[in-house]
Amino acid sequence: MKQTRCASRWAVGLLMLVPAAAGCGDHVPAETPIPAAGLPDPTLLPAATALQVPLTAAYGALNIPSLAAGKTYLDPTTSVRIYKITSATYPAPGSDWGHDYSEGGDEVSLPYVGNTRAILMQQNGASGGPWWIVDFTPGTGVSNPRRLTGILAPWTGLSFTFSNNPATPYYAYVAGGTTIRRFDIRSMNEAPGNGWPVTDSSPTWLHQSERDGFFVWLRGANGDTIVGYEPSTGTKKTYTNADLNEPRVDRAGRYVGVSMNKPPNGLIVWDWLTNSVLWSTGGDPARAPQFAHVASLKDRWMGVNWGLTWPGEFTMFTPNVPDSGVNIGGPANGSLTYGNGNWIQNPASPDDQWALFSHYGSLMPAGSAWLAPGGMILITANGQRRLLGHPYNTAGTYNYWSFPKLSPDGRYVLFTSDMNGSGRSDLFLAELPQSQRQS
Secondary structure, three states, rough: OOOOOOOOOOOOOEEEEOOOOOOOEEEEEEOOOOOOOOOHHHHHHOOOOOOOOOOOOHHOOOOOOOOOOOEEEEEEOOOOOOEEOOOOOOOOOOOOOEHHHHHOOOOOOOOOOOOEEEEEEEOOOOOOEEEEEEEEOOOOOOEEEEEEEEHHOOOOOOOEEEEEOOOOEEEEEEEOEEEEEEEEEEOOOOEEOOOEEEEEEOEEEEEEEEHHOEEEEEEEOOEEEEEEOOOOOOOOEEEOOOOOOOOEOOOOOEEEEEEEEEOOOEEEEEEEOOEEEEOOOHHHOOOOOOOOOOOOOOOOOEEOOOOOOOOOOEEOOOOOOOOOOOOOOOOOOOOOEEEEEOOOOOOOOHHHHHHHEEEOOOOOOOOOOOHHHHOEEOOOOOOOOOEOOOOOOOOOHHHHOOEEEEEEEOOEEEEEEEOOOOOOOOEEEEEEOOOOOOO
């Protein structure tokens, strides 16, 4: 489905800095000490089962709507630590908070000063509200909110991404109506050079491969042209098709999966290097695995085949292998699902990469056979199925769907929740359990 998708006290460049409600530099504390960092390890999570429904009574007892920004709670099923990032008063009063669609650009940065990382969020997204960046430090809380305005404001949804390059965790990329700029989130100044800025027409679906090596975007929210751009060489190529829906980068670079409107949920694999179509599928009519709402990993795309006999299976596509769409086992977690693959991973086998899946549009899907109904599930092509927790989101408005999204280092998952129908929506950050291996 195509989606249209406080800083310092002085003015910086062309950015108009807007004071935050809590004051510049204020810290909203987290109350729970954080252990020494290891590596994110989903195998420490409980195996996902069809019996793991949302525990609404236990969740309600936590009184999450009254929890201050920066405070934490433990998921009732998995005991995963979850930070509340926003509230009715933070970073601005009287607002609902959300974030962009579950795939695409990085909305949680890598740590850029010590353990501090930044989070992108949108204020009152249903009415086209502005975007903000807020800093998050485990064990300390949230701080330094700054509203994105001027040349640093996204022109629409899916027009922003943090760097996923460990060498440059302080960079972010933002698309205005005609230009994509790189800027430094420490100073909030534009950072030109190395292929930036780059001009184009109404870029959206801005996202990239590992180490910021290859960027992909769509021209216009309902456009028919996909752009692939290699900043190190300044090389830009395009693929145009009147029947395309949206792009999915191969996080290893080179290939772009194009989800199609016609045939519905079909796939075209564009080889950017040779500027040619490598292979394609027939989509729904052929009952091939649908290419829609997939997770974009390195050398893999993963999704759900809802066209099978209920309850469906998870699926996998290998970009450089024609006709490689394959079912990899079920049950799936629903028919209204989306995947996320923003975690950059380098296991010995690409099939050991973790993708994140969740249900959208209600607290949980109808029926009794779905995997961890309504939950956020981490899976691998090799058969792992692990439950991170439940978002407890009943929101029916697109802008406030959960859209769980991994950070580039896999340590956190960002999601939106209306806290089981509380009447407002906030952002949350779930912390993956960590092994004792040091990164």
